[in-house]
Amino acid sequence: MLKVDSEKCIGCGVCEDQCAFGAITVEDGCAVVGDTCTLCGSCVDACEAGALRIEEAESGRGTVDLSQWQGIWVFAEFRHGVVAPVTHELLGVGRRLADQRGVPLSAVLPGSGVRGECDALIAAGADTVYLVDDPALARYREDVYGRVLEDLIRCYRPEVVLAGATAIGRSVIPQVATRLGAGLTADCTGLDIRPEDGTLLQTRPAFGGNIMATIECPDTRPQMATVRPKVMAPLEPDPARTGQVVEVEIDAGLLESRVEVLETVVSEAEQVNIQEVEVLVAGGRGVEGEKGFALIRELAEELGGAVAASRAAVDSGWISYPHQVGQTGKTVCPKLYIACGISGAVQHAVGMQSAEVVVAINRDADAPIFDIATYGLVGDLFEVVPLLAKKIQERKK
């Protein structure tokens, strides 16, 4: 609980300004804390009068002997014959963390018929690959994958476990963290480690990217995080790197599942996951229909990117839901996002505002999308989009 020492408080209002959650107001010359307080502690640091402090109930989980936990782990996600690109990104950042800490980097690879992937994981930075190759792992099932990971983590005790913030990562990792009593930070975009004590500094966007928060897990291990695809850089694969493969036998009981996967449908259109590409060209209501989306698709192809959409376009049936960006769709952060005929409603903006460069093409110069765009083109998209595609093509020649 955040406590205000009314003797010390001078009612200056610094805490009120500091609070990102609007939880503090100054009333009658003294700070008053409201229900929206998240106990983030920003105000405590800002208070010059030393009038604020966070009072904690005794934590009963007891202190974990942190020194018992060592090494950095990456969950290697394998689906439809390939290791997800985010795995290589995680090995890239994992390598840096492991070197800073002076500990090994390992990949955990559950799947069926995945033995052939181990070398590539070592080339991408892993010192050790824990291989769990079993037909029961052929299809992703929450319970089995969760138990396998939990079992390995309990056995080998890594201090950090990283997974991609993908459909699978975000589904299985919370289950594992819950049972391990471990802290889990979602969808991180920044990771650092404090070499002295091994604390993982996990930075992530929240409130639809409107704020960034840094999160630590001071008393528990492992420190677990899912990491947003396309944010971390993979290493250049080095086939000369050496490492060991540890094949792990899993107790058959752990492989029994209550979840039955009846069918797996890979849709042509969704083969490109919009969260994993560097360039997105997005269409909104202004695109007016499937014909308009053909223009959007041509530009995307010219740029080697994929097609995204606003909810208005999805709800109109011009493109399917997996392409929707925004609050009730996906959060994306490509290097380049080109919004065509999208007004820039906040529910759309929260899904794309962390893109490196945003280009807006809209005929309404007052459209809010221009407030979040790096570059704006005011004009008719039916003229601008084909022209842009043509000029890029000419440039490539």
Next chain:
Amino acid sequence: MELLVCIKQVPDAKDVRLDPKTNTLARDGVESIMNPFDRHALEEAVRIREEQGGTVTALSMGPPQAEEVLREAIACGADRGVLVSDRAFAGADTWATSYTLARAIETLGSFDLILCGKQAIDGDTAQVGPGLASRMNLPYVTCVQKRRQVDDTGIEVERMMDDGYDVVRLPLPALLTVVKDINEPRVPSLKGKMKARKAEIPVLSAADIGAEKECIGLAGSPTRVVNVFSPEPRGDRKIFTGTAEEQVDQLIEHLRDYL
């Protein structure tokens, strides 16, 4: 069929704006709403009840004013709303939140199906659903985009994946988290609104649900938010002028590094 929906009250995104001067979230007139994904979870529960009979319970953990979303849930078809509220819950991360919700659900009775939204639009973690399932030892599926079939023995759903979808069958009891595609939520009926106004919303405290002190609130949270700051503003920004061709040329010039 006994159904339970977890509903979180969240600040409306359209009000959550960074004040460029103070670099904090603008707070004046921030309205609270039902988390958008939870609306779809509720709708699905109500539809299942309409087909199969049973009851729909809406459950929320939050400050006293979170009662509002439970009334709204009743207006949209829930049979009852229950609020779990206690100062001791403040500062809960997803670990402590799933613990608290699990205790509350166990206190309320047994349920065949628990529905959550995929994600809350403020905390944005999508961790509470799977965490809750794991605490209650329930099979679960996240990101359900379609319900194909449900009966007393099990449920068959489509789980949205990054590259398509899987068709998955689970025995009941089970837990699902849902995405927007699953349904189109109804607007509250007049009758529903009246029922909501009159409804009594019981409030459960930490003691009522038998929660252990060290598992709730900040004390029960392994994660600590140690710093909150605003994202870096976009560097150079330009709105081009001129004919379409002139604007396109300028854009290409500026995008050199990306082409």
